[in-house]
Amino acid sequence: MTITRFCETRVITSINGHLPGPKIEAHQGDTIVVHVINQSPYNISIHWLTPWADGPAMITQCPIQPGNRYTYRYNVTEQVGTLWWHAHVSFLRATAYGALIIRPRHGVKGYPYVPKPDKEETILLGEWWNADVVDVEDEALNSGGAPNASDAYTINGKPGDLYNCSEDHTYKMKVESGKTYLLRIINAALNTEFFFKVAGHNFTVVAIDAGYTDPYETDIIVIAPGQTVDALMIADADPGLYYLAAAPYESDIVVPFANITTRGIVEYISNSSASNCSELTPVMPVMPVPYDFDTAYRFYTNITGLVRSNSPAVPLEVDEHMLVVYGFGLTACRPSQTKCNATIGSIAASMNNVSFLFPTKMSLLEAFHRNEPDVYTEDFPDKPSTMFDFTNATSVTNLVTTKATKVKKLKYNSTVEVVLQNTAVIGSENHPLHLHGYNFYVLAQGLGNFNESSAVKSYNLVNPQVRNTIAVPAGGWAVIRFVANNPGVWIMHCHLDAHLPIGLAMAFKVENGPTSDDIVPPPPEDYPKC
CATH class of the missing domain: 2.60.40.420 (Cupredoxins -  blue copper proteins)
Known part of the structure; x- marks a missing residue:
């Protein structure tokens, strides 16, 4: 799209020739079908909200290559309100985005x-x-x-x-x-x-x-x-x-x-x-x-x-406890390099000292569905390997991160509680962390280092916020809880896009459930090729 801003004309990547892109509206219970035709010179993928159409490149799909197309299908469930869609894992998101409005089911007023x-x-x-x-x-x-x-x-x-x-x-x-x-x-x-x-x-x-x-x-x-x-x-x-x-x-x-x-x-x-x-x-x-x-x-x-009469109660029994410490560090390799030179020391980001490495062979979801080895490992740690005073930069003992594609495996319908702990390594920042595939309860937030004995007393188990993106306070922490009832592979990442390519992400692999409605279906026929 050719566009003029600041009295200068330039070409941007846009959707249907508009900035922002088209607003999509639907009701609860509808199925949204979006045909995406990539006429840009770049690989691109669009973030929606369902397996095979979630959007993150090399997580749930290979990107759509120039000249190709892909049909996204999204079944609207219980959410009502304002969502949005956008290009994912790329700065192309700066101009490729739009609103997604979900209204109450047909016949419900107001x-x-x-x-x-x-x-x-x-x-x-x-x-x-x-x-x-x-x-x-x-x-x-x-x-x-x-x-x-x-x-x-x-x-x-x-x-x-x-x-x-x-x-x-x-x-x-x-x-x-x-x-x-x-x-x-x-x-x-x-x-x-x-x-x-x-x-x-x-x-x-x-x-x-x-x-x-x-x-x-x-x-x-x-x-x-x-x-x-x-x-x-x-x-x-x-x-x-x-x-x-x-x-x-x-x-x-x-x-x-x-x-x-x-x-x-x-x-x-x-x-x-x-x-x-x-x-x-x-x-x-x-x-x-x-x-x-x-x-x-x-x-x-x-x-x-x-809280309404039909609101689900906050799950009280927790099956999986995780402490995810995240922030900046150093890596011996730049993300674009295939060989490691230990003298480089570029800035990296990590969760539990693992700097997320996007796969190149196939998407994580396809590897999960086909049971392909060597695409990822299931050993993402439940806590950092080294404990220190996270919000005090002078206490850091190890800045070097490990680049790897690790996922955390979850049993279907298990309840997961994650403590998200910010650090002051290199810099302390308010990182908005987004979990794909789920809404979560925000039970508590605070400053400094998470202390379980005192924090549990502040948990809101009655009417907590329900979010999909939590801005964890700079120099602080947040506690989220969700039920892993959506099988597939779902990335959790910082929504500051400068941080995602340098590794501030991890992924959950949620196993299939017991019925045919609780399993990841085969990929569609037009599933993009890598």
């Missing part, structure tokens, strides 16, 4: 919160590079360092009027006084968490990651890459113009980032010509400073899940 929205608006936050994003990613991998920071942030693909030559590329939302709007907010950025505000207005958060929440009143939303937030906003301000803004939240002061705000305009409309707002100056919200950890932590930890 949502379990009040007031019922009069209208809704989908807001996708993103990043923009003036350079080719493939070149940006390749340069970082070849150098062993971090990628260049983005040149702009965007709202629905538009950077807004704070950037040069962008006044015509400013998102606008028209509202009527007294109406209630459901904002479906998606963070589609590659590497940036955001503070999100609308001047003069407050929000009621009613869902996160397509899971209902207890109504949470706030004037600010904090959202990490991969996360979604559904929030009600009442147009109850004086008629006029108000900026809708997203500014970066950066938890690590040493990481380079674009310290600028993207903003759109909320405009009140009326049948009265006397109330025309077009010549007014929009009101700008006061945004937090980029390192406002307290505001982010308060938002992430104060939300609770909405």
